[in-house]
Amino acid sequence: MQKIQSQGIHHITLMGADRQTSIDFWEGVLGMPFVFEQPNLDDPNEDHLYFDPGDGRLITIFTNETRTRAHGRTPxxxxxxxxxxxxxxxxxxxxxxxxxxxxxxxxxxxxxxxxxxxxxxxxxxxxxxxxxxYKFEPPLGCTHADVMIQAHKLRLKAGDDSIGEIHLADAIEVLVARSQDSLSTDRSPKAPY
Missing domain, CATH: 3.10.180.10 (2,3-Dihydroxybiphenyl 1,2-Dioxygenase, domain 1)
Known part of the structure; x- marks a missing residue:
């Protein structure tokens, strides 16, 4: 048995109401360009709107002009x-x-x-x-997830309940030391003042 290895989110599809409400919210409030539209290929009564959330992936909305808001908060x-x-x-x-x-x-x-x-x-x-x-930028060649897993390990070692900025800063230091070479033989912290 083998895994089905994921490589990121392809798209997320949400159930919308009317077309214009979706456009007004996703593009008009959140600034996601409306990039593509076609019928829902599984339901001819619906349209399928596509928005770019900023990373080139997609958030899509199924719309139907007869649907209206059904919840004060979705389940x-x-x-x-x-x-x-x-x-x-x-x-x-x-x-x-x-x-x-x-x-x-x-x-x-x-x-x-x-x-x-x-x-x-x-x-x-x-x-x-x-x-x-995020409160941090990952080091060059690393991802936010790389920093988070290292910060999590440091948090557990310290016995802290949740990740804080100290864990993030120390995680970034660990990742830089691991991924970037140095001519120094001793890379430990120093006090030159």
Whole structure:
């Protein structure tokens, strides 16, 4: 028996209501270019809208002009999607509350998650959206996941409950030492002052 090895998210498809609500939210609020549209090939009563979330992958929405909002908050039962997290830059993150307030969109306010900052709000159909901003940039040649697994190991070793900025900084130092060579024979911390 062998695994089916994943290599990233291809796309995520959500159930929408009418076409214009989807365009107005995903492009008009979240800035995702509307890049493609065709009928839902499995249901001729629906359209299939495609949006670029910023990394060239896709978020797609099935729309139907007869559907309307069915929930104040989409279900969070077992097997349901709790929320969708969208990556944003620090500059954008610092503007989100203002921009949501300008539209009178209720939100959670800033949430410090230790390794990232977050803010939550619902789309027009009650689906929970998170805009998230990492507190770090991974070293060249490494991914955010590389830093996170190393930070997790350091957190466990320290006996801490959750990843904090100290674990991130130390994880980055470990990854740089591991991936970048040096002419120095002793790369330990020094106090030259």
């Amino acid at each position: 969070t039962d077992a097997g349901c999607v709790h929320h969708l997290a969208i990556n944003v830059s620090l500059a954008t993150f610092r503007q989100i509350e203002i921009r949501l307030n300008d539209r009178a969109i209720p939100h959670s306010g800033h949430k410090d998650r230790g390794f990232m900052d977050s803010i939550y709000f619902k789309d027009p159909l009650g689906f929970l959206i998170e805009c998230a901003c």
